[in-house]
Amino acid sequence: MSVLGANFRRDLEIRRYPLLLYVLVPLAALVLQAWLPRVLGPYAWFDLPLVVTVYFALGRRSPIQGTIMGAAMGLFEDALSQHAIGVNGIAKTVVGFVAASVGVRIDVENHTIRLILNFLLSLLSSAIFVFTYRVLLGLDLEWQWFTELFRAIGNSLFAMVLFPLLDRLQIRE
Amino acid sequence: MESFFTRYRNLIVLAAILMAQIVGLAVQVRRNSEGRSTIDYKDAAGVRLIRLWAEALVAPPERAIHGSKMTAIHLWQNYIDLRQVREQNQELQKTIDRLRLEQASLLEDARQGERLQALLDFQHRYIYTTLPAQAIGSSGSEQSRVFYLDKGSSDGLKPDMAVITADGIVGKVRDVFSHTAQVLVINDQTSGAGVILETTRTRGILTGNAGGQLEIVGILADDRIKPGETVLTAGGDLVFPRGLPVGVVEKVVRDPERDSFIDVIVKPAAHLDRLDEVLVITNTQPRFSPEQQQDLATSEAVKGVEAAAIKDQLKASQINAERLPGLIDPNLPPDQQPLMDNSNPNPVAHPPQALHPDRFTPGAAKDGTDSAKPDATTGPARDQQSSTPGGAKSKPAPGPNVKTGSKPGQPSTSPPAHSQTGKPQRNP
Numbered sequence: 001m002s003v004l005g006a007n008f009r010r011d012l013e014i015r016r017y018p019l020l021l022y023v024l025v026p027l028a029a030l031v032l033q034a035w036l037p038r039v040l041g042p043y044a045w046f047d048l049p050l051v052v053t054v055y056f057a058l059g060r061r062s063p064i065q066g067t068i069m070g071a072a073m074g075l076f077e078d079a080l081s082q083h084a085i086g087v088n089g090i091a092k093t094v095v096g097f098v099a100a101s102v103g104v105r106i107d108v109e110n111h112t113i114r115l116i117l118n119f120l121l122s123l124l125s126s127a128i129f130v131f132t133y134r135v136l137l138g139l140d141l142e143w144q145w146f147t148e149l150f151r152a153i154g155n156s157l158f159a160m161v162l163f164p165l166l167d168r169l170q171i172r173e
Numbered sequence: 174m175e176s177f178f179t180r181y182r183n184l185i186v187l188a189a190i191l192m193a194q195i196v197g198l199a200v201q202v203r204r205n206s207e208g209r210s211t212i213d214y215k216d217a218a219g220v221r222l223i224r225l226w227a228e229a230l231v232a233p234p235e236r237a238i239h240g241s242k243m244t245a246i247h248l249w250q251n252y253i254d255l256r257q258v259r260e261q262n263q264e265l266q267k268t269i270d271r272l273r274l275e276q277a278s279l280l281e282d283a284r285q286g287e288r289l290q291a292l293l294d295f296q297h298r299y300i301y302t303t304l305p306a307q308a309i310g311s312s313g314s315e316q317s318r319v320f321y322l323d324k325g326s327s328d329g330l331k332p333d334m335a336v337i338t339a340d341g342i343v344g345k346v347r348d349v350f351s352h353t354a355q356v357l358v359i360n361d362q363t364s365g366a367g368v369i370l371e372t373t374r375t376r377g378i379l380t381g382n383a384g385g386q387l388e389i390v391g392i393l394a395d396d397r398i399k400p401g402e403t404v405l406t407a408g409g410d411l412v413f414p415r416g417l418p419v420g421v422v423e424k425v426v427r428d429p430e431r432d433s434f435i436d437v438i439v440k441p442a443a444h445l446d447r448l449d450e451v452l453v454i455t456n457t458q459p460r461f462s463p464e465q466q467q468d469l470a471t472s473e474a475v476k477g478v479e480a481a482a483i484k485d486q487l488k489a490s491q492i493n494a495e496r497l498p499g500l501i502d503p504n505l506p507p508d509q510q511p512l513m514d515n516s517n518p519n520p521v522a523h524p525p526q527a528l529h530p531d532r533f534t535p536g537a538a539k540d541g542t543d544s545a546k547p548d549a550t551t552g553p554a555r556d557q558q559s560s561t562p563g564g565a566k567s568k569p570a571p572g573p574n575v576k577t578g579s580k581p582g583q584p585s586t587s588p589p590a591h592s593q594t595g596k597p598q599r600n601p
Contacts, residue, residue, distance in 0.1 A: 027230065027231075027234065028234070030227075030230070030231050031231050031234040031235055031238065034231055034235060035235050035238050035239070063183035063186075063187070064182065064183055064186045067183070067186055067187050067190055068186070068190070071190045071194065075194070075223065075227075076227045076230070076231070079223045079224045079226070079227030079228070080224075080227050080228070080231060082212075083212075084197075084198050084201040084202060084212050085197060085198075085201065085220055085223055085224070086194035086195065086197045086198040086201070087198065089194045090191055090194050090195065090198075093187065093190050093191055093194065094187075094191070097183070097187045100183075101183070132198070136195070136198070137198055137202050137210055138202075138209070138210035139202070139210050139211070139212065
C-alpha cells in the first residue's frame with residue numbers, strides 16, 4: 001500500500017460514471033438488500049448499500065460525495081427497516097467519508113486494497129451501528145461479533161465480484 | 174473565514190449530516206417511565222414520509238423482481254413438468270410402438286387363423302384327401318412363377334399333385350424334395366390345365382401368359398362367352414379334379430395368331446400373388462365324412478328296399494300272369510287261342526248291328542265284291558274261310574257276331590240278334 005501525499009491527489013484519476021449509474025446501482029443495492037434476505041434467510045451476511053457506498057466513495061475520492069451517498073443509503077436502509085431512521089445513516093455516513101478520505105490518500109486502484117478496505121469499513125460500519133444503537137440511543141440490541149465478521153466477509157465477497165463489474169462501467173477518457 | 178469552510182468543508186458537511194441524523198434519532202427515541210429508551214413505533218409524520226419515499230422507491234423493483242422470480246419459478250416448474258411430460262411422452266410413445274407391433278402381430282395371427290380356419294373347413298368339406306401346406310418361398314423371378322411349400326416327399330407329396338385353396342386351384346406340384354416341394358402356379362407360361370366354362374360348357378386349356386394372366390387358348394370364336402362366366406376344371410388333365418373353381422372370365426380377345434380362335438382371359442379365383450396356406454390333393458379317391466358315409470349307407474339301404482319292393486312286384490305280376498288266362502298263348506295253334514274261346518269270360522266286344530244295312534254293312538256284301546269290302550271277320554277267321562278245302566265258300570255270317578264268338582269251322586250257335594255278350598240286339 002502506497003501512501004500518497006495530499007498534493008498528489010490531483011494527479012489521481014477521478015473515476016466518472018454515467019449519471020444513470022449513480023441512480024440505478026444504489027437503487028439496485030437497496031432493492032437487493034431488501035429482497036435477498038427473504039431468499040437467503042438468516043444467511044444474508046452482507047450489506048450491499050455499504051459495498052456500493054464504499055465503491056463510489058473510493059472511486060470518486062470525494063469525502064462530501066461519499067458522505068452524502070453514505071447518508072442517503074443508510075437513511076433509505078433505515079427507512080425500509082423498523083429501526084429508527086438514522087442509525088444506519090450515521091454508520092454509512094462515516095464509512096463514506098472515511099472511504100473517500102482514504103481513497104484520496106492511498107492508491108485504491110489495486111483490487112486487493114479495495115477488498116481489504118471494504119472488509120475494514122464493513123467492520124467500522126458495524127461498530128458505529130452498534131455504538132449508535134446501544135450507546136447513543138440506549139436501545140437494547142443483541143449482536144454477535146462473528147455475525148458482524150461474517151457480514152464483513154460477505155461484503156468483501158460481493159465487492160470482489162461487484163467492483164470489477166462497476167469498473168467496466170466507468171467513463172474512460 | 175472563507176478559507177476555514179473551504180479547508181474543512183468535508184468535515185463540516187460530515188458533521189452537519191451526522192448532527193442532523195442524531196437530531197432525527199433523538200426525535201424518534203423516547204424514554205419510558207422506567208427510564209429506558211424505546212423507539213416510538215408510531216412514526217412521526219416526517220419519519221413516515223421518509224419511510225413512504227423509501228418504500229415507493231424500492232417497492233416497484235421489488236415487485237418486479239418478485240414477479241420475475243415467480244415467473245422464473247413458474248417457468249422452471251413448467252420446464253420440470255415438461256421434462257417429465259417429455260419423458261412420459263417418450264415412454265408412452267415406446268408403449269404405443271410396442272403395442273402397435275403386438276397389435277400387428279395379433280392381427281396377422283388372426284388373419285392367419287381365419288385363413289387356416291377357412292382352409293380347414295374346406296379341407297373337411299372337400300371330398301378328396303388333402304394335405305395343408307405353407308408357402309415358404311418363391312423363385313424370386315417374374316418369369317418363373319413357382320413357389321415352395323414346407324411339405325415334401327416325407328409328408329407324402331408327389332409330383333403332379335394339385336395345389337388348391339378354398340377359393341380355387343393354384344397350381345401343381347412340380348418337383349418334390351424331402352421336406353419341401355416346388356409348385357408351378359397356373360399362371361406360369363409352362364403351366365396347363367384342362368378347364369371348362371360353366372355356362373357354355375366350352376372346354377379349353379388354361380395356361381399363363383407373359384403378363385402372369387390366366388388365359389384359355391385354343392377356343393373357337395364363340396359369342397356366348399361373356400365376361401363374368403365361371404371357369405371350372407374339366408378334370409381331364411389327370412391333375413386337377415373336375416369341378417374346382419378356376420376363376421371367372423375377365424375378357425375375351427381375338428387370338429392374334431389364328432383368326433377364328435379366341436383367347437379368354439381369366440381372373441383367377443385364388444389369390445395367386447398372396448398365397449400363404451394351400452392344400453395339396455394327395456389322393457383323388459373320394460373321401461367321405463362319417464355323415465356322408467351314413468347318408469350313403471342310408472341311401473343304399475333305401476335303394477335296396479325299393480329294389481326288393483320292385484322285385485316283389487315283378488314276382489307278383491308274374492304269378493298273376495301265370496294264374497290269369499291270356500288272350501294269346503304262343504304254345505297253342507291259332508284256332509285254339511283263348512281269344513277264340515267263347516267260354517272266355519271276357520269276350521272281345523263286337524260292333525253293334527247296323528240300323529240301316531247297306532252294301533258297306535258287314536255281311537251284306539255280294540259275292541265277288543266281298544273281297545273289296547271290309548272284312549267282317551278277323552284275319553285268321555277270314556283266312557280260314559277262304560282256305561276251306563274244295564273251294565266252297567262258307568256262307569258269311571249274317572251278323573257281326575259271326576266273326577266273333579264261334580270258333581272257325583263251327584256253326585254259329587248264337588242267334589244273330591244277340592251280341593257277344595248274350596244280350597238281345599235290335600234287328601232291323
